[in-house]
Amino acid sequence: EEQLVESGGGLVKPGGSLRLSCAASGFTFSNAWMNWVRQAPGKGLEWLGRIKSRVVGETLDYAAPVKGRFTISRDDSKNTLYLQMNSLNIEDTAMYYCTTDLQERYFGAWGQGTLVTVSS
């Protein structure tokens, strides 16, 4: 069974940085395309970005609102996905989920999420 566990969330001041991790198990992580999705409190779901597998060059795609501020990476030796977030602002306050990619179009498995709060 695919399992994803996010960590690294917490309280950060505006303008600060944070790195989230997502530990994967139960599937061949190195072959998986992975995504980050977030959900602000009481709001809907927002896709942030995707990283493809090494065999296709670890190609990155980002949503326009976070391009240039957020960076997705992966360490296949550790079965771990990362999200580096810089220049954080209050609007980045959200639950952050990592997900597997299904058929290049959908989000298969989801982690339980990690909460990021941006506040002074």
Next chain:
Amino acid sequence: EIVLTQSPATLSLSPGERATLSCRASESVSTYLAWYQQKPGQAPRLIIYGASNRASGIPARFSGSGSGTDFTLSISSLEPEDFAFYYCQQRDNWPPAFTFGPGTKVDVK
């Protein structure tokens, strides 16, 4: 960018009743549409992909239909655990970007 709209915003029904949720795309997405269920305090869960394919472990009372711009998620007979938020989702071809609808809340009448 393709925009998804969902209706109604809230659907108030009783257990055992049939639920019909709608998702409309601003332009054709063929059958490349998914539905997710989210319960309070939990992560979303994929229930339908490719417009009509049930994800692994999803009960047969859930069904999806539609193509092009109009899609429907049906729950044939609501169980207590089905009261939740439901989101539809699609992916733009280029540049690759995933969008979600605003969601429909199915609550107890």
